[in-house]
Amino acid sequence: MTEKPPSLPLTTPDGEVLSYACGLCRSVRIGAESMGPPDAEERAELAEYRRSDADRCCTCRECGVVALGISMECDACGVKRRARLEAEQPARAARAAEEESVREAARAKALDRDAAVLLAMRMCRWRSGWR
Ligand SMILES: [Zn+2]
Ligand SMILES: [Zn+2]
Numbered sequence: 001m002t003e004k005p006p007s008l009p010l011t012t013p014d015g016e017v018l019s020y021a022c023g024l025c026r027s028v029r030i031g032a033e034s035m036g037p038p039d040a041e042e043r044a045e046l047a048e049y050r051r052s053d054a055d056r057c058c059t060c061r062e063c064g065v066v067a068l069g070i071s072m073e074c075d076a077c078g079v080k081r082r083a084r085l086e087a088e089q090p091a092r093a094a095r096a097a098e099e100e101s102v103r104e105a106a107r108a109k110a111l112d113r114d115a116a117v118l119l120a121m122r123m124c125r126w127r128s129g130w131r
Contacts, residue, residue, distance in 0.1 A: 007054035022057035
């Protein structure tokens with residue numbers, strides 16, 4: 001497996017690190033913004049956040065393989081994920097249909113119950129002579 005070179009600090013002329021670039025493709029990952037001008041502490045936090053972002057660049061989040069230009073997952077993992085999704089599709093559809101029939105049964109039961117309650121009320125009124 002390729003080792004990814006460390007992320008590159010981007011520093012001001014007086015040596016403060018503001019962000020990092022990916023060590024492999026050298027793109028600068030911003031990832032987070034401050035609200036208004038950041039103070040020294042916020043700048044340090046943002047730089048840390050951006051470093052973790054730069055560290056993840058060109059790295060597959062699934063298998064950890066390092067290759068130039070990976071943004072989320074490598075091609076192999078992308079193919080695997082899509083195949084998995086496709087394989088799960090019929091099972092998901094069956095599950096959804098089952099859930100729907102359970103809901104349908106619950107609705108039917110509720111309608112029966114409402115009708116029964118209504119009937120019971122009418123009969124009660126009828127017996128006590130109300131109209
Ligand atoms: Zn990169
Ligand atoms: Zn992968």
